[in-house]
Amino acid sequence: xxxxxxxxxxxxxxxxxxxxxxxxxxxxxxxxxxxxxxxxxxxxxxxxxxxxxxxxxxxxxxxxxxxxxxxxxxxxxxxxxxxxxxxxxxxxxxxxxxxxxxxxxxxxxxxxxxxxxxxxxxxxxxxxxxxxxxxxxxxxxxxxxxxxxxxxxxxxxxxxxxxxxxxxxxxxxxxxxxxxxxxxxxxxxxxxxxxxxxxxxxxxxxxxxxxxxxxxxxxxxxxxxxxxxxxxxxxxxxxxxxxxxxxxxxxxxxxxxxxxxxxxxxxxxxxxxxxxxxxxxxxxxxxxxxxxxxxxxxxxxxxxxxxxxxxxxxxxxxxxxxxxxxxxxxxxxxxxxxxxxxxxxxxxxxxxxxxxxxxxxxxxxxxxxxxxxxxx
Numbered sequence: 001x002x003x004x005x006x007x008x009x010x011x012x013x014x015x016x017x018x019x020x021x022x023x024x025x026x027x028x029x030x031x032x033x034x035x036x037x038x039x040x041x042x043x044x045x046x047x048x049x050x051x052x053x054x055x056x057x058x059x060x061x062x063x064x065x066x067x068x069x070x071x072x073x074x075x076x077x078x079x080x081x082x083x084x085x086x087x088x089x090x091x092x093x094x095x096x097x098x099x100x101x102x103x104x105x106x107x108x109x110x111x112x113x114x115x116x117x118x119x120x121x122x123x124x125x126x127x128x129x130x131x132x133x134x135x136x137x138x139x140x141x142x143x144x145x146x147x148x149x150x151x152x153x154x155x156x157x158x159x160x161x162x163x164x165x166x167x168x169x170x171x172x173x174x175x176x177x178x179x180x181x182x183x184x185x186x187x188x189x190x191x192x193x194x195x196x197x198x199x200x201x202x203x204x205x206x207x208x209x210x211x212x213x214x215x216x217x218x219x220x221x222x223x224x225x226x227x228x229x230x231x232x233x234x235x236x237x238x239x240x241x242x243x244x245x246x247x248x249x250x251x252x253x254x255x256x257x258x259x260x261x262x263x264x265x266x267x268x269x270x271x272x273x274x275x276x277x278x279x280x281x282x283x284x285x286x287x288x289x290x291x292x293x294x295x296x297x298x299x300x301x302x303x304x305x306x307x308x309x310x311x312x313x314x315x316x317x318x319x320x321x322x323x324x325x326x327x328x329x330x331x332x333x334x335x336x337x338x339x340x341x342x343x344x345x346x347x348x349x350x351x352x353x354x355x356x357x358x359x360x361x362x363x364x365x366x367x368x369x370x371x372x373x374x375x376x
Contacts, residue, residue: 010042012063016070024285031175035359071142088149110164155283156304175355176288185294193224194271199286202233207276213321216246227252268293275299291345298327312344
């Protein structure tokens with residue numbers, strides 16, 4: 001489809017977040033809304049969290065096609081009542097049972113596994129045994145929403161495969177803007193001493209404790225480096241105490257929540273980003289952001305991380321602080337190689353994640369004939 005031709009359709013983008021949240025889904029929606037408008041497509045955005053049912057209904061009636069970005073069953077039902085096509089994109093893991101360990105399965109086998117996974121242990125308190133019912137209801141809601149959708153997209157090939165649906169799920173990557181002719185980053189632009197950056201929620205799933213352990217190992221060989229931990233979360237206090245207990249507080253700074261501009265500045269001046277996730281992270285935006293500013297990444301081999309990181313970045317085994325420390329040491333010993341990897345990572349992102357490319361791909365999905373889904 002030529003980029004300079006406007007498309008006659010009205011698209012409603014749905015999400016379930018507050019507009020002031022820091023969220024990868026919200027980042028995606030904002031990029032898509034801007035890109036669709038630049039292509040001459042009438043576009044509106046609705047937050048099912050901030051706006052009421054009357055406002056939802058007004059926007060649904062206005063739209064030709066609804067691009068959903070959450071499993072909101074009531075909203076999907078309203079779309080179908082008024083015969084609006086739904087193109088849904090999945091951004092998060094669909095099944096609880098694959099949160100840490102993933103094994104490909106067929107759809108019915110996956111459902112069975114997920115139900116069995118959520119069964120409480122016999123000696124659990126009654127409230128936790130009853131909570132299994134809540135988990136099953138949520139799974140049913142997600143499945144019903146998926147059943148109502150006309151086309152299905154996922155933010156990574158890993159996520160598309162993990163859904164195991166009996167219908168097609170297409171991969172539509174999240175876009176990240178990059179200057180077409182970027183100036184190569186050099187060693188003079190890096191912070192001194194060299195810094196490694198973590199950006200994200202401070203929770204067990206994110207593996208920040210693994211990064212602290214790796215920092216302790218590395219500090220036995222190197223004194224001149226810093227680790228910047230950006231983000232907030234329930235484990236913040238515990239992690240700060242862990243840094244003290246490991247005697248690495250001189251190497252680690254907890255910066256809390258920063259603005260997007262401040263995060264990008266920290267990534268730009270860093271030697272590398274470290275993403276030691278324990279969970280099957282489908283497609284974290286922070287890796288794309290690091291690549292967009294020519295900063296290489298050290299990521300765990302979980303979920304969509306290797307796919308999003310691309311061949312130029314470092315991939316380490318899960319739960320392996322020694323491997324993380326070895327890659328950090330390699331970066332310290334070879335800063336020029338780290339810069340080269342960062343530039344290659346940027347070219348990978350420019351080729352696969354450019355907003356224009358993804359917008360045109362989305363428009364094609366929105367315009368194409370919606371396949372008939374077997375409802376039986």
